[in-house]
Amino acid sequence: MTGIRHTVETAESSLPEGAICLGTKEDIEKLGFKVLKFGTESEDAIALKTLGDKLLIVGSNPRSALFAAYRYLELLGANWLWPGEDGEILPKIDNAKVDSLDLEERASYAHRGVCIEGAVTPEVVVEFVDWMAKKRMNEFFLQFKTSRFFYNRYYARRYNPSAKSSPEITVDESLKSDAKVIEELKKRGMIVERVGHGWTCEAIGIEGLGWEVEKKPISEDQRALLALVKGRRELFGGIAVNTELCYSNAKAFESLVNHVVQYAIDHPEVDMLHFWLSDGMNNHCECESCKKLSPSDWYVKLVNAVSSRLGEVGCKTKVVFLCYANTLWAPEKEKVDDHYKNTVFMFAPISRCYFHPLGDERCSSPEPLKPMPRNEIVPPRTNREFVQLLKGWQKILQSDSFLFDYHFWSRFGLDFLGGDIEKVLWNDLRDLNKLGFNGFLSCQTLRSFYPTGIPMAILAETLWNNCTSIEKIRERYLKAAFGKDAPFISGYLEKIYSFVDSEKNYSHLDAIKGLVSNKVQELLEFVKESRPRLERMARDLKGNACEKSAFYLLHHNEYVSLVLEAFAYYLKGEREKALKSIDNAINFLLSTEEDIFKVADVYIMSNELNELSSRIRLG
Ligand SMILES: [Zn+2]
Ligand SMILES: [Zn+2]
Incomplete structure (x- = not known):
């Protein structure tokens, strides 16, 4: 992230000046430092501590030492949006902060x-x-x-x-x-x-x-x-x-x-x-x-x-x-x-x-x-x-x-x-x-x-x-993922994912039985109106993970539109057209599986859409 190459060496008894020291609680104690109150061999805990000109990155056990290292990178701005290098965000920074760090965390659950x-x-x-x-x-x-x-x-x-x-x-x-x-x-x-x-x-x-x-x-x-x-x-x-x-x-x-x-x-x-x-x-x-x-x-x-x-x-x-x-x-x-x-x-x-x-x-x-x-x-x-x-x-x-x-x-x-x-x-x-x-x-x-x-x-x-x-x-x-567009995306996703109002759904109506015509129409219009802005973001955002994040949202926008179109037809009593729209949604997912391979399991999604089709068919 800084572009600086560091020398990596194993410390035996003392630490060199300005060292960033990574190890388990036991390793660090051998060097004379006591920094981690919590954690055992099986209980995960980490500490990031500045001591004088040194930074200690410590875990209660070997995997926690690794967790501590990633936690440090996270504090410097790193992010892993999805698995693999293309989901990784490592911002360029001038210097890695090593001073005034004082953090201890213990996993809430084993x-x-x-x-x-x-x-x-x-x-x-x-x-x-x-x-x-x-x-x-x-x-x-x-x-x-x-x-x-x-x-x-x-x-x-x-x-x-x-x-x-x-x-x-x-x-x-x-x-x-x-x-x-x-x-x-x-x-x-x-x-x-x-x-x-x-x-x-x-x-x-x-x-x-x-x-x-x-x-x-x-x-x-x-x-x-x-x-x-x-x-x-x-x-x-x-x-x-x-x-x-x-x-x-x-x-x-x-x-x-x-x-x-x-x-x-x-x-x-x-x-x-x-x-x-x-x-x-x-x-x-x-x-x-x-x-x-x-x-x-x-x-x-x-x-x-x-x-x-x-x-x-x-x-x-x-x-x-x-x-x-x-x-x-x-x-x-x-x-x-x-x-x-x-x-x-x-x-x-x-x-x-x-x-x-x-x-x-x-x-x-x-x-x-x-x-x-x-x-x-x-x-x-x-x-x-x-x-x-x-x-x-x-x-x-x-x-x-x-x-x-x-x-x-x-x-x-x-x-x-x-x-x-x-x-x-x-x-x-x-x-x-x-x-x-x-x-x-x-x-x-x-x-x-x-x-x-x-x-x-x-x-x-x-x-x-x-x-x-x-x-x-x-x-x-x-x-x-979205930089200055984050607030817009936040509102956009919130609107889509509040389509089913769980607070009002203790009678447990499923997606079809609970449909309300004006709500379907309203969300469909909203999703379509949002598309140009998503397209602009997909053009403007730089960096692999950010570009892809915008692309996935655009893809999802199309998918949501097709499903909502199906519901709009269904509510108008046009069952054949509704089924056709669901088919279009399935085909859209299947034909673009490679584009979303890393992030979406098209096997599971198409199964659910087929299920939806059967329910529409049965009325
Ligand atoms: Zn419930
Ligand atoms: Zn028996």
């Missing part, structure tokens, strides 16, 4: 992570991990034993027939890509999380690396271990990872426990191993012996078996288990024993409402929440009910825990129709302590910086410091 979803390439993942470190996030989760499913989703491009597809990669190739991601995580001292679903079938020799329908026949020995559902033991819906086992069958129970334990022992690079059951629902075994316990009771028995076996053999891997689908209701008899302090509970309210924060009690259903019979679960859609389920689990466990949530998954594809997701996310992150969580793992596409990276900045910055105001995060981002 778990600040992201879980792979969407259609992504290994290169996207590597760049994303680098962005995370720059934004002081510390955990990354690669789903399944290898994340091939997500890579191949992009390579095959079945969602985008107009694009050139690439050959799908094999399991071996995919494992190599994962290894590269893990290497990048380790290089930065970040925490590696892995697997999740897939154990139930892998444990009995059936591949479980994605949600594909299993084509190979299963053996009779395997069949005997599967859950009995509606009188049959078979793969649930034909999909292996959606299938449960007959847990009262000792062979099934032991096979599963042994398989997970062995994997943990064989993979010391995995710090947190997600031990989830199937990704199906209402698919638990209905045999007489299994029926004696609820799905959650069986699950806790399995979790206790895995975690105690790992503790006994001295394996340091943490076991992550979850409240989700079949296990929404807490166990009735079992308790999580956490004898070796190696379990982590995660709460995954996948069908929750995103118009309102999770802790918003007004977001509720008129139907009281009550336990549902085995295999007849209908998950809640409102947040008060989810919090009740959470409290049920919290009564029977002492484990460390985090919220696993989906703000940037299908909700990302809904864009402005999904309400003000920035605000909901910010509130959710601030409420984590109150809800009893020690952090957050965002299950999301990694191409999630469209039309701006503000929501992702909110994710990272609020997890680091839950007292940061949303206005401050927005303002800093907008200023870096």
